[in-house]
Amino acid sequence: MESGQKMQYNGGIIDAHCDTVHLFAEMKDVYNFAQKNTIAQLDLPRMEAAGIKVQFFALYIEPEYKYGNALKRCMQLLDLFYQTIETCEERIEAVFNYDDLLRVNNEGKIAAILTVEGGEVLEGDLGVLRMLYRLGIRGLGLTWNQRNEIADGVGERETGGGLTRFGKKVVKEMNRMGMIIDLSHISPKGFWDVLKTTVCPVVVSHANAKKICDHYRNLTDDQLKALRENGGVVGLTFYPDFIHDKNPDLNILLDHFEHISEVAGIDHLGIGSDFDGMGGKMLKGLTDVSCLPALIAGLFARGFKEKDLQKILYGNFLRVIRKICNDDSVEV
Numbered sequence: 001m002e003s004g005q006k007m008q009y010n011g012g013i014i015d016a017h018c019d020t021v022h023l024f025a026e027m028k029d030v031y032n033f034a035q036k037n038t039i040a041q042l043d044l045p046r047m048e049a050a051g052i053k054v055q056f057f058a059l060y061i062e063p064e065y066k067y068g069n070a071l072k073r074c075m076q077l078l079d080l081f082y083q084t085i086e087t088c089e090e091r092i093e094a095v096f097n098y099d100d101l102l103r104v105n106n107e108g109k110i111a112a113i114l115t116v117e118g119g120e121v122l123e124g125d126l127g128v129l130r131m132l133y134r135l136g137i138r139g140l141g142l143t144w145n146q147r148n149e150i151a152d153g154v155g156e157r158e159t160g161g162g163l164t165r166f167g168k169k170v171v172k173e174m175n176r177m178g179m180i181i182d183l184s185h186i187s188p189k190g191f192w193d194v195l196k197t198t199v200c201p202v203v204v205s206h207a208n209a210k211k212i213c214d215h216y217r218n219l220t221d222d223q224l225k226a227l228r229e230n231g232g233v234v235g236l237t238f239y240p241d242f243i244h245d246k247n248p249d250l251n252i253l254l255d256h257f258e259h260i261s262e263v264a265g266i267d268h269l270g271i272g273s274d275f276d277g278m279g280g281k282m283l284k285g286l287t288d289v290s291c292l293p294a295l296i297a298g299l300f301a302r303g304f305k306e307k308d309l310q311k312i313l314y315g316n317f318l319r320v321i322r323k324i325c326n327d328d329s330v331e332v
Protein backbone atom coordinates (compact mmCIF):
# COMPACT_ATOMS: atom_id res chain seq x y z
CA MET A 1 0.00 0.00 0.00
CA GLU A 2 1.26 3.45 -0.84
CA SER A 3 1.24 5.73 2.13
CA GLY A 4 -1.77 7.93 2.25
CA GLN A 5 -3.76 5.69 -0.09
CA LYS A 6 -7.33 5.52 1.09
CA MET A 7 -8.70 2.08 1.86
CA GLN A 8 -12.23 3.16 1.41
CA TYR A 9 -14.90 1.74 -0.84
CA ASN A 10 -17.48 4.21 -2.04
CA GLY A 11 -19.29 2.03 -4.57
CA GLY A 12 -22.55 0.18 -4.22
CA ILE A 13 -23.10 -3.37 -3.02
CA ILE A 14 -25.18 -6.14 -4.56
CA ASP A 15 -26.05 -9.06 -2.28
CA ALA A 16 -27.23 -11.99 -4.40
CA HIS A 17 -28.93 -13.99 -1.67
CA CYS A 18 -30.84 -13.60 1.58
CA ASP A 19 -33.68 -15.53 3.19
CA THR A 20 -35.18 -12.60 5.05
CA VAL A 21 -38.63 -12.98 3.47
CA HIS A 22 -39.04 -15.93 5.80
CA LEU A 23 -39.16 -13.57 8.70
CA PHE A 24 -41.91 -11.55 7.04
CA ALA A 25 -43.95 -14.71 7.57
CA GLU A 26 -42.67 -16.28 10.76
CA MET A 27 -41.86 -13.19 12.80
CA LYS A 28 -44.51 -10.86 11.49
CA ASP A 29 -45.68 -9.79 14.93
CA VAL A 30 -42.24 -8.78 16.15
CA TYR A 31 -40.09 -8.11 13.10
CA ASN A 32 -40.47 -4.79 11.34
CA PHE A 33 -38.31 -4.74 8.20
CA ALA A 34 -38.49 -0.95 7.98
CA GLN A 35 -37.01 -0.46 11.45
CA LYS A 36 -33.64 -1.26 12.90
CA ASN A 37 -33.88 -4.40 15.00
CA THR A 38 -31.90 -7.24 16.46
CA ILE A 39 -34.11 -10.11 15.33
CA ALA A 40 -32.85 -10.34 11.77
CA GLN A 41 -29.50 -10.04 10.07
CA LEU A 42 -31.08 -7.63 7.59
CA ASP A 43 -33.41 -4.70 7.85
CA LEU A 44 -33.86 -1.60 5.76
CA PRO A 45 -31.97 0.93 7.94
CA ARG A 46 -28.94 -1.35 8.30
CA MET A 47 -28.94 -2.17 4.57
CA GLU A 48 -29.03 1.53 3.72
CA ALA A 49 -26.20 2.28 6.14
CA ALA A 50 -24.10 -0.57 4.71
CA GLY A 51 -24.48 0.71 1.14
CA ILE A 52 -26.61 -2.12 -0.26
CA LYS A 53 -27.95 -0.98 -3.63
CA VAL A 54 -29.41 -4.25 -4.89
CA GLN A 55 -30.70 -7.09 -2.74
CA PHE A 56 -31.85 -10.42 -4.08
CA PHE A 57 -34.69 -11.73 -1.91
CA ALA A 58 -35.15 -15.48 -2.16
CA LEU A 59 -38.48 -17.11 -1.52
CA TYR A 60 -37.16 -20.22 0.17
CA ILE A 61 -39.51 -23.18 0.22
CA GLU A 62 -38.89 -25.07 3.46
CA PRO A 63 -38.83 -28.88 3.30
CA GLU A 64 -42.12 -29.21 5.21
CA TYR A 65 -43.96 -27.66 2.26
CA LYS A 66 -42.63 -30.29 -0.15
CA TYR A 67 -44.40 -31.89 -1.76
CA GLY A 68 -47.85 -30.62 -2.45
CA ASN A 69 -47.72 -27.20 -0.83
CA ALA A 70 -44.58 -25.73 -2.37
CA LEU A 71 -46.36 -23.48 -4.85
CA LYS A 72 -48.86 -22.24 -2.27
CA ARG A 73 -46.03 -21.48 0.14
CA CYS A 74 -44.23 -19.58 -2.62
CA MET A 75 -47.37 -17.49 -3.24
CA GLN A 76 -47.72 -16.73 0.48
CA LEU A 77 -44.11 -15.55 0.69
CA LEU A 78 -44.47 -13.50 -2.48
CA ASP A 79 -47.58 -11.81 -1.08
CA LEU A 80 -45.82 -11.04 2.19
CA PHE A 81 -42.86 -9.63 0.31
CA TYR A 82 -45.00 -7.22 -1.70
CA GLN A 83 -47.06 -6.29 1.36
CA THR A 84 -43.93 -5.57 3.36
CA ILE A 85 -42.13 -3.42 0.83
CA GLU A 86 -45.32 -1.46 0.13
CA THR A 87 -44.99 -0.08 3.65
CA CYS A 88 -41.62 1.46 2.76
CA GLU A 89 -41.94 2.04 -0.98
CA GLU A 90 -40.09 5.33 -0.81
CA ARG A 91 -36.95 3.43 0.27
CA ILE A 92 -37.06 0.09 -1.57
CA GLU A 93 -38.69 -1.11 -4.77
CA ALA A 94 -38.91 -4.43 -6.58
CA VAL A 95 -37.27 -4.24 -10.00
CA PHE A 96 -37.86 -6.41 -13.03
CA ASN A 97 -35.14 -5.40 -15.45
CA TYR A 98 -31.82 -3.60 -15.67
CA ASP A 99 -33.27 -0.18 -16.56
CA ASP A 100 -35.65 -0.41 -13.60
CA LEU A 101 -32.73 -1.18 -11.35
CA LEU A 102 -30.80 1.88 -12.49
CA ARG A 103 -33.86 4.11 -12.14
CA VAL A 104 -34.60 2.90 -8.61
CA ASN A 105 -30.99 3.30 -7.53
CA ASN A 106 -30.88 6.78 -9.07
CA GLU A 107 -33.91 7.68 -7.00
CA GLY A 108 -31.87 6.75 -3.94
CA LYS A 109 -33.79 3.54 -3.24
CA ILE A 110 -32.66 -0.04 -2.84
CA ALA A 111 -33.57 -2.30 -5.76
CA ALA A 112 -35.04 -5.67 -4.78
CA ILE A 113 -34.83 -8.65 -7.10
CA LEU A 114 -37.18 -11.54 -6.38
CA THR A 115 -36.00 -15.12 -6.72
CA VAL A 116 -37.34 -18.53 -5.74
CA GLU A 117 -35.11 -21.07 -4.02
CA GLY A 118 -36.33 -24.50 -5.05
CA GLY A 119 -37.83 -25.53 -8.40
CA GLU A 120 -40.45 -27.73 -6.66
CA VAL A 121 -42.75 -24.74 -6.97
CA LEU A 122 -43.15 -25.40 -10.69
CA GLU A 123 -44.68 -28.80 -9.96
CA GLY A 124 -43.32 -29.89 -13.31
CA ASP A 125 -45.17 -27.23 -15.30
CA LEU A 126 -43.56 -24.61 -17.54
CA GLY A 127 -46.76 -22.57 -17.32
CA VAL A 128 -46.08 -22.01 -13.62
CA LEU A 129 -42.59 -20.76 -14.49
CA ARG A 130 -44.09 -18.24 -16.91
CA MET A 131 -46.64 -17.11 -14.31
CA LEU A 132 -43.88 -16.64 -11.73
CA TYR A 133 -42.12 -14.41 -14.24
CA ARG A 134 -45.30 -12.38 -14.68
CA LEU A 135 -45.55 -12.03 -10.90
CA GLY A 136 -42.11 -10.49 -10.78
CA ILE A 137 -39.77 -13.41 -10.12
CA ARG A 138 -36.50 -12.93 -11.99
CA GLY A 139 -34.39 -15.82 -10.70
CA LEU A 140 -34.87 -19.46 -9.80
CA GLY A 141 -32.64 -21.78 -7.81
CA LEU A 142 -33.34 -24.93 -9.80
CA THR A 143 -33.16 -27.16 -6.73
CA TRP A 144 -32.65 -27.02 -3.03
CA ASN A 145 -30.86 -30.05 -1.55
CA GLN A 146 -33.51 -32.57 -2.55
CA ARG A 147 -34.44 -34.03 -5.91
CA ASN A 148 -37.25 -32.35 -7.79
CA GLU A 149 -38.79 -32.45 -11.27
CA ILE A 150 -35.96 -30.31 -12.66
CA ALA A 151 -32.85 -32.01 -11.28
CA ASP A 152 -31.24 -33.72 -8.31
CA GLY A 153 -30.17 -31.45 -5.50
CA VAL A 154 -26.74 -31.80 -3.95
CA GLY A 155 -28.27 -33.86 -1.12
CA GLU A 156 -28.84 -36.62 -3.71
CA ARG A 157 -25.38 -36.38 -5.20
CA GLU A 158 -24.51 -40.07 -4.68
CA THR A 159 -27.20 -41.00 -7.21
CA GLY A 160 -25.22 -39.26 -9.94
CA GLY A 161 -28.46 -37.69 -11.16
CA GLY A 162 -28.47 -34.42 -13.11
CA LEU A 163 -30.92 -32.37 -15.12
CA THR A 164 -34.13 -34.11 -16.23
CA ARG A 165 -35.73 -33.65 -19.63
CA PHE A 166 -38.19 -31.25 -17.98
CA GLY A 167 -35.22 -29.49 -16.38
CA LYS A 168 -33.70 -28.87 -19.82
CA LYS A 169 -36.95 -27.25 -20.91
CA VAL A 170 -36.89 -25.05 -17.79
CA VAL A 171 -33.35 -23.90 -18.57
CA LYS A 172 -34.29 -23.05 -22.15
CA GLU A 173 -37.45 -21.22 -21.11
CA MET A 174 -35.54 -19.23 -18.49
CA ASN A 175 -32.96 -18.32 -21.16
CA ARG A 176 -35.75 -17.21 -23.48
CA MET A 177 -37.67 -15.10 -20.96
CA GLY A 178 -34.65 -13.61 -19.24
CA MET A 179 -34.62 -15.28 -15.83
CA ILE A 180 -31.46 -15.83 -13.83
CA ILE A 181 -30.55 -19.49 -13.34
CA ASP A 182 -29.15 -20.14 -9.86
CA LEU A 183 -27.11 -23.32 -9.40
CA SER A 184 -26.63 -23.16 -5.62
CA HIS A 185 -27.72 -26.50 -4.09
CA ILE A 186 -27.76 -28.47 -7.37
CA SER A 187 -25.95 -31.82 -7.69
CA PRO A 188 -22.56 -31.82 -9.46
CA LYS A 189 -24.03 -33.66 -12.46
CA GLY A 190 -26.88 -31.15 -12.58
CA PHE A 191 -24.38 -28.28 -12.55
CA TRP A 192 -22.55 -29.67 -15.58
CA ASP A 193 -25.78 -30.52 -17.42
CA VAL A 194 -27.05 -26.96 -17.02
CA LEU A 195 -23.81 -25.47 -18.28
CA LYS A 196 -24.09 -27.63 -21.39
CA THR A 197 -27.70 -26.51 -21.93
CA THR A 198 -27.78 -22.79 -21.10
CA VAL A 199 -26.92 -20.08 -23.60
CA CYS A 200 -26.79 -17.43 -20.86
CA PRO A 201 -24.52 -16.87 -17.88
CA VAL A 202 -25.62 -18.60 -14.66
CA VAL A 203 -25.08 -17.66 -11.04
CA VAL A 204 -24.30 -19.68 -7.95
CA SER A 205 -25.77 -17.15 -5.58
CA HIS A 206 -24.39 -18.54 -2.32
CA ALA A 207 -21.44 -20.95 -2.12
CA ASN A 208 -17.72 -20.95 -1.41
CA ALA A 209 -14.60 -22.86 -2.49
CA LYS A 210 -14.36 -26.61 -1.85
CA LYS A 211 -10.56 -26.34 -1.91
CA ILE A 212 -10.68 -24.22 1.25
CA CYS A 213 -13.65 -25.93 2.94
CA ASP A 214 -14.56 -29.41 1.78
CA HIS A 215 -18.33 -29.08 2.09
CA TYR A 216 -20.67 -30.61 -0.49
CA ARG A 217 -22.33 -27.22 -1.06
CA ASN A 218 -19.07 -25.60 -2.13
CA LEU A 219 -17.65 -25.47 -5.65
CA THR A 220 -14.66 -27.42 -6.95
CA ASP A 221 -11.93 -25.62 -8.86
CA ASP A 222 -13.26 -27.20 -12.06
CA GLN A 223 -16.70 -25.74 -11.37
CA LEU A 224 -15.16 -22.33 -10.68
CA LYS A 225 -13.26 -22.46 -13.97
CA ALA A 226 -16.45 -23.46 -15.77
CA LEU A 227 -18.21 -20.42 -14.31
CA ARG A 228 -15.49 -18.26 -15.81
CA GLU A 229 -16.07 -19.86 -19.23
CA ASN A 230 -19.81 -19.36 -18.89
CA GLY A 231 -19.48 -15.70 -17.87
CA GLY A 232 -21.30 -16.42 -14.62
CA VAL A 233 -20.75 -15.32 -11.04
CA VAL A 234 -20.53 -17.07 -7.67
CA GLY A 235 -21.74 -15.15 -4.63
CA LEU A 236 -19.50 -15.92 -1.67
CA THR A 237 -21.58 -16.73 1.35
CA PHE A 238 -21.14 -15.97 5.03
CA TYR A 239 -22.80 -19.22 6.16
CA PRO A 240 -20.26 -20.56 8.68
CA ASP A 241 -20.49 -24.24 7.61
CA PHE A 242 -19.34 -23.34 4.10
CA ILE A 243 -16.33 -21.40 5.39
CA HIS A 244 -14.65 -23.86 7.77
CA ASP A 245 -15.79 -27.07 9.45
CA LYS A 246 -14.40 -26.18 12.88
CA ASN A 247 -13.44 -22.53 13.29
CA PRO A 248 -15.11 -20.41 10.65
CA ASP A 249 -14.17 -16.75 10.81
CA LEU A 250 -13.79 -13.69 8.63
CA ASN A 251 -10.14 -14.44 7.99
CA ILE A 252 -10.91 -17.82 6.43
CA LEU A 253 -13.73 -16.26 4.41
CA LEU A 254 -11.07 -13.96 2.98
CA ASP A 255 -9.10 -17.09 1.97
CA HIS A 256 -12.16 -18.12 -0.07
CA PHE A 257 -12.22 -14.71 -1.75
CA GLU A 258 -8.55 -14.98 -2.65
CA HIS A 259 -8.83 -18.54 -3.93
CA ILE A 260 -11.96 -17.93 -6.00
CA SER A 261 -10.58 -14.74 -7.50
CA GLU A 262 -7.50 -16.70 -8.59
CA VAL A 263 -9.33 -19.72 -9.99
CA ALA A 264 -12.50 -18.18 -11.44
CA GLY A 265 -11.02 -14.75 -12.10
CA ILE A 266 -11.83 -11.35 -10.64
CA ASP A 267 -14.83 -10.97 -12.99
CA HIS A 268 -16.66 -14.01 -11.63
CA LEU A 269 -17.21 -13.54 -7.91
CA GLY A 270 -19.54 -11.47 -5.80
CA ILE A 271 -21.34 -11.81 -2.48
CA GLY A 272 -24.45 -13.81 -1.57
CA SER A 273 -24.63 -13.40 2.19
CA ASP A 274 -27.40 -15.91 3.00
CA PHE A 275 -28.39 -13.56 5.80
CA ASP A 276 -31.41 -14.87 7.71
CA GLY A 277 -30.90 -18.27 6.12
CA MET A 278 -28.29 -19.62 8.51
CA GLY A 279 -30.58 -21.33 10.98
CA GLY A 280 -29.35 -19.16 13.83
CA LYS A 281 -25.66 -19.61 13.04
CA MET A 282 -23.53 -16.53 12.45
CA LEU A 283 -20.03 -15.90 11.24
CA LYS A 284 -17.72 -14.39 13.82
CA GLY A 285 -16.94 -10.85 12.68
CA LEU A 286 -19.69 -10.82 10.06
CA THR A 287 -22.84 -11.38 12.06
CA ASP A 288 -25.15 -9.09 10.10
CA VAL A 289 -25.28 -6.58 7.26
CA SER A 290 -23.85 -3.80 9.41
CA CYS A 291 -20.53 -5.74 9.52
CA LEU A 292 -19.87 -5.39 5.77
CA PRO A 293 -17.25 -2.66 6.38
CA ALA A 294 -15.17 -5.32 8.17
CA LEU A 295 -15.30 -7.52 5.05
CA ILE A 296 -14.32 -4.56 2.88
CA ALA A 297 -11.40 -3.68 5.17
CA GLY A 298 -10.33 -7.34 5.09
CA LEU A 299 -10.39 -7.44 1.28
CA PHE A 300 -8.25 -4.30 1.11
CA ALA A 301 -5.84 -5.84 3.64
CA ARG A 302 -5.50 -8.91 1.39
CA GLY A 303 -4.36 -6.70 -1.47
CA PHE A 304 -7.58 -6.29 -3.44
CA LYS A 305 -7.74 -2.84 -5.01
CA GLU A 306 -10.74 -0.54 -5.17
CA LYS A 307 -11.38 -1.51 -8.81
CA ASP A 308 -11.43 -5.18 -7.73
CA LEU A 309 -13.91 -4.42 -4.97
CA GLN A 310 -16.05 -2.55 -7.47
CA LYS A 311 -16.35 -5.82 -9.41
CA ILE A 312 -16.73 -8.17 -6.45
CA LEU A 313 -19.24 -6.12 -4.50
CA TYR A 314 -21.23 -4.72 -7.41
CA GLY A 315 -20.12 -4.89 -11.02
CA ASN A 316 -19.98 -8.63 -11.61
CA PHE A 317 -23.56 -9.37 -10.59
CA LEU A 318 -24.70 -6.18 -12.32
CA ARG A 319 -23.18 -7.51 -15.55
CA VAL A 320 -25.24 -10.69 -15.30
CA ILE A 321 -28.44 -8.79 -14.47
CA ARG A 322 -27.82 -6.47 -17.43
CA LYS A 323 -27.18 -9.38 -19.77
CA ILE A 324 -30.23 -11.42 -18.72
CA CYS A 325 -32.87 -9.03 -17.42
CA ASN A 326 -32.75 -6.55 -20.27
CA ASP A 327 -36.02 -6.97 -22.10
CA ASP A 328 -39.40 -6.84 -20.44
CA SER A 329 -41.16 -6.90 -23.79
CA VAL A 330 -40.42 -10.60 -24.22
CA GLU A 331 -43.57 -12.58 -24.84
CA VAL A 332 -44.36 -14.62 -21.78
Ligand SMILES: [Zn+2]
Pocket: 117, 184, 185, 206, 277
Ligand atom coordinates in the same frame (compact mmCIF):
# COMPACT_ATOMS: atom_id res chain seq x y z
ZN1 LIG B 1 -29.66 -21.84 0.20
